[in-house]
Amino acid sequence: MSNIFSFFTPKDKKFQPLFEQAGSNVRKIAEALLVVVTTDDIEKRKEAIKEVERLEHVGDDITHTIFIELSKNFITPFDREDIHSLASAIDDIADYIHASAGNIELYNVTNIGEPMVKLAELLVEMCGDLEKAIKELRSFKNIRVIADACVRINSAENQADYTCNLAIARLFEFETNAIELIKQKEVLQTLEIATDKCEDAANVLESILVKNA
Numbered sequence: 001m002s003n004i005f006s007f008f009t010p011k012d013k014k015f016q017p018l019f020e021q022a023g024s025n026v027r028k029i030a031e032a033l034l035v036v037v038t039t040d041d042i043e044k045r046k047e048a049i050k051e052v053e054r055l056e057h058v059g060d061d062i063t064h065t066i067f068i069e070l071s072k073n074f075i076t077p078f079d080r081e082d083i084h085s086l087a088s089a090i091d092d093i094a095d096y097i098h099a100s101a102g103n104i105e106l107y108n109v110t111n112i113g114e115p116m117v118k119l120a121e122l123l124v125e126m127c128g129d130l131e132k133a134i135k136e137l138r139s140f141k142n143i144r145v146i147a148d149a150c151v152r153i154n155s156a157e158n159q160a161d162y163t164c165n166l167a168i169a170r171l172f173e174f175e176t177n178a179i180e181l182i183k184q185k186e187v188l189q190t191l192e193i194a195t196d197k198c199e200d201a202a203n204v205l206e207s208i209l210v211k212n213a
Contacts (some may be wrong), residue, residue, distance in 0.1 A: 014069050015077055016138050022062045022090045023131035029055040029097050030127040034120045036101050037112050049101045056098035063091040082208050089201035090130070096194035097123065103190055107183040115167035119191040122156045122163070126198040129153050133205050140212070146205055153202040160195035164188050 032055060035048040066087040070076065076083055103109070133149035136142055167188050175181040 023134035027127040027131045030123040037120045052101040059094040086204045092197040100190045150202040157199040164192035
């Protein structure tokens with residue numbers, strides 16, 4: 001691939017490092033969420049929820065910095081719209097992961113079943129793929145890594161849809177406590193929206209590939 005089409009060139013000292021920080025941070029927040037839904041230790045869960053909140057604030061700061069740099073720089077490594085869309089999509093992932101963890105604490109959800117764990121595991125996979133794809137933007141030498149990561153993210157989002165829909169259907173069929181049903185449904189749907197936002201980020205990456213490859 002010719003360097004003519006490299007949108008993150010070695011000269012880019014601003015956006016690529018920030019996007020790599022954002023990718024690493026969103027992967028860490030997904031991992032913290034997985035601890036929230038898998039640990040049986042109440043104190044460990046509380047610590048993990050606090051870590052999710054801390055990382056969400058870190059992500060907000062990174063996104064804000066990207067937007068500031070975007071407003072200050074006339075020349076950007078690729079389309080300004082794509083920079084804004086990618087930063088926003090990554091920030092949305094963190095927001096919905098944070099909301100999921102917050103709802104588990106706020107609603108005092110103690111019955112964390114297999115579907116919630118599955119959705120959290122999918123988020124870890126998707127955010128890991130997103131981080132890998134973002135790193136490849138530095139040199140743009142291996143577009144296959146980016147393309148494959150996007151395919152895996154899209155596939156995982158389909159799995160998340162199925163997992164969430166099936167879990168909610170079973171809640172309506174078997175859960176007799178209306179309050180518990182509402183709490184479970186809310187957390188499941190918020191987790192599923194987080195996976196949707198991962199797909200949004202993958203779609204932006206695919207758009208960048210189409211424009212620059």
